[in-house]
Amino acid sequence: MASSAAAAALLPIPSSPSCSSSEDSDEAKPLPPPPAPEDHSPPPQQQQQQERRRRRGWQMERDCNVAMRDLALAGDVDGVFAVFDELKRAGADGGAPPNVLCCNTLVNALAEAGRAGEALKVFEEMLASGVAPNASSYNILIKLHARQLQFDLAWELIHKSDLEPDVGAYSTLITGLCRAGKVVEAWGVLDWMLEKNCRPMVHTYTPIVQAYCSDGRIEEAKLLMAEMEHVGCLPNAVTYNVLIRALCDDGRFDEVDQVLVESRTKDWKPTTVTYNIYMNGLCRKGKAKEALEQLDVMLGEGLDPTAYTLSILLNCLCHDSRLLDAIYLLQRSTELKWYAGVVAYNTVMSRLCEMGKWMAILKLLTDMIKKGIEPNTRTFNILIRSLCVGRKSSLAKSLIHSQGFPANVVTYNILIHWFYYRGKLTEANRLISLMEEKNIARDEVTYTIIVAALCREGKFDAATGFFLQSLKSGLSMDVLTVLLSRLVHADKIWEINRIFDRKDLAPDHHVFDLTIRTFCRAGYCCLRWDAPRIHEGNLEMQQTVELDGESGSGQLAVATIGGP
Template sequence: MQLHIKHSTTELANRISKALITSSNHQKSIPPLKWTPLLEQTLHGLAFRNSLSPQLVSRVIDPFLINHHSLALGFFNWAAQQPGFTHTSISYQSILKSLSVSRQFNTVDKLMKEIKMQKIVLSASAYRSVIASHLSGQKALSAFSVFSDVRWMICEIGVDICNALLAGLSSYGHLGNARQVFDEMLLRGVRVTTLGFGVFIWRFCGNSELGDVLMFIDDVKRQVSQRVNGSVVALLVVHGLCFAGRVDEAVSVLDVLRKKDCKPDFMAYRAVAEALRETGNVAEVEKVLKMKRKLGVSPRGSDYRDFIFQLISERLVCEARDIGEVIVSGNFPIEDDVLNALIGSVSAEDPSSALRFFKYLVEKDRLPTLLTFTNLSRNLCRHGKHAELVEVSKTLSGKAYFVDIERYNIMVSFFCKAGKVKEAYEVLQEMKKKGWGPDIVSYNSVMEACCRENMVRPAKRLWDEMFANGCEADLRTYNILISKFVEIGQVKEANGLFCHMLEKRVEPNATTYVFLLKGLCQENEVVTGLEVFKKSFEQDAEMARTLLGKFILYLCKKGHFIAASSLVRDYNSTIGNSESNMILLKCLADAGEVPLAIEHIKMIGKMSPPMMHELRTGFLSSLSSPSKPQPILEIIQVIETLQLNHAPSE
């Protein structure tokens, strides 16, 4: 019986979610998968009120709406408004999971306050999900706030999340909060890891007594279950002290750390020696280097590899960068995948450091992966480092990196995004010489860049060159040029391209028609515009339906009211609807063309009497903020009169 109930709940949940998704995708003028009050009618139509329960709400949201947070939250709120319904922990957990996945932090915070006020206790997995979401969104204090309310559940929340929270708070300088998490972990026996304790002790060294630092290390070492890498901790301690200018303490702590089973490796000794070198203390530098040769151990690449990947996965990019720079500056072993990860992640925040990692990689006669090259190029563009982008590509070109059309196209694409059109065109010529295209992707990138930079003549020459090289234009090519020609008023050329694409059997899309119809109306080419619209209708009636409203607006903006009215009338029986008629009538009312509006309304009354009610409702709602209320009142009066005339006699 229980299995049957569960099966029925799942089936009903599936039906509800499908109905919401389908209805939301068919809402006009509203983005798909977005909740609106109209969806309440969909829910009422399913007639499942007697089956509504927190379990059903939970099942609808998770798994069916888990990635559609707007629908999930709308359904959750709708359920709360139903008579006799109250959310419980199970429904709260599902909505929090959906909102956490989509990082809707403000809504999550609001719901967490509700849960706290109602004294509802969630599962550890729910708190874990919320804390992880806040940390991924770099909201460490919000994550700590959630943790503080349920710190008694710390063992269930788990080792990974607690250490991630400890590291995140420490990274952002919230050391007081981090200390609370650390103390709670020790008290409850939650194992600390190299990630959590390492970042905490690293940042704690900056302005804390050395005795406290060593005390914390002792506390961790006493943990039976601890898995902290002593050599990594030693490096982080001396690095933190040196960064804070406490170089003498860094020298003295080396031997202390070794005795505490945190044996400094060559990297730790070198970090201290370099800090001393900057102070000009040559004698102390030699002393530390002798200690390194006598007592130091060779760093284990796998230890730092794992640590760096953990830092990157927790979005602690600055810490990953600093460790990477210690390794690279000392020419210590580092694997290619670690360098690639550092280049890609660090370039998002610190492109200069990323370029140093890139140069180190290339100097070792190794090359970045295609993903790394793409990420580095994208971030250099984003930070405006355009000259550096060109330099990176030149360096790689000299290393025979570009061995296929895919790699060349990535280089061309980012040159174009950076506005380096000349350099992008030179790459096209290089591609031809080496027999790697160019293909239509290459040409489109450069064509678009030319148009963006108002280089129309070079774009036209590129068009000719493309066909001369046997490369046929695609839809994107035509749209790039048609939109640019319309923008600069060369509508005749735009229409010529439209005819050309039809001859070449390249099917236009809505974007093509929107650009061209707008341009033709701007140049008062109404007849041609009507012919183009007719082609869109013949090609795809549903697409023409979406274009109709825009075409009406373009015509009315240039004063072609009669043509707009005729357009709506001609297509009223096929793709016309209340929305297109409403657009026309509002344009006529705003322009004071009331007689023409009345004539159009009478035509609708004869052709589509049921539409009169929708138009009346639309105009009544528009009365709240009309610039010219009198024409609208006249139109409403005419509609009401026609409705009375068409009403059945009793």
């Protein structure tokens, strides 16, 4: 850069003044000092304000990212979007825009929720806003492409990204290939990793182990795990859990015991998940006693059971009708320091209902209320059904009028079915009216119960009327099946023509197919196809159903129109 003196020498010479006195002469005066360079930096107070603003922005980014991750873990993707939009608005108002971590959190949440298009759009917006992606960004995209079986795009991303692919990128691609059953291709990626001097980790091998186990190739999975140990990449609890699940599915419980014994000398420890897998496998093979023994082993290892542990054992015990053991397990739940919630109680109560033990259900209901466990609608519906089976339908009906009883359409279906079954049509009709008063819409099950009951009583006109009412919420093939079967059984097949003539019913080929099959099963008809003809540019085939029953003979023509 030129000096001040040199710069001054390049300036034009000023014109001579009109007065030549020495006082006014420039030569008599020293040159003025060069101007000081301009200082554009803000004053200290403003600098402090800017620093505080930056720190607040960083803190907001950090807090928002934590909140977004928590929402993503809870499955609330829309909540993640809302926090991200709030951060964007703050950036537009002078704050810090979303950084790469926040963008990654949103893209990953969308990818996990299967919203691939939105995830890619957010990634493109991130690039457009000048936020540089990192290795995690590319790993998320690779996972997204792999889950959509777009392995060519995932592979292209690995090759074309500015960042050197890490073990996470390769492992993600291997996982996707294994889930798609492309184990050979997964091995190819593993070989490529080794060529690139990228050392595989345990989560690189575990998907291949899982693929082998899913295909029933357990011995190959065990050989691979042995090879992992040989190269110093020790299998962890997740890898062993995959193997244990496969052994349980194959009924090889002795080998599971051996794997658990060997864990004491190897660098992995069974977890609660490990024992849950083992107990679930035992239960599915009808080994409830052995499953309970594993619960004691698990407790001896200092591991706490979970709600899933309790669910596994209760389902197993109920399936084997060991209700006393199931109830005892519920009573031990406080001692075992696990939460026996309403689902656990419902599981046992449902099995008690099937066995007609309504008194035991009432006792369990009292027990759960004392423990502060709030019953839900399913709990009360189980109770209602058990009271009906126990011939306490009057008590069951009175419960729906109790304050706080969360009666729904299932509740009314249970009661309506029972009163119709007992021949108490008046009580059933009152319940139907009560449903209307409480704005509880009938569902397909309601109409099926009503139509079947009215047909049993020989009230076919009323049954047909309810069927036509059901059409307001869409045609139900179940309701139609019941009505057709009952009409045919009562030798009232010609009533079907009256139904099909209704303008509010537009039967399609499924309806006609059901009708024809119902007739034929009852021995009322034979079929023939008439000669095809062209009608308005379409090929029309007509199927004629020839009816021959006690009520008379006739024909029902069903037109089937094909393409041009």
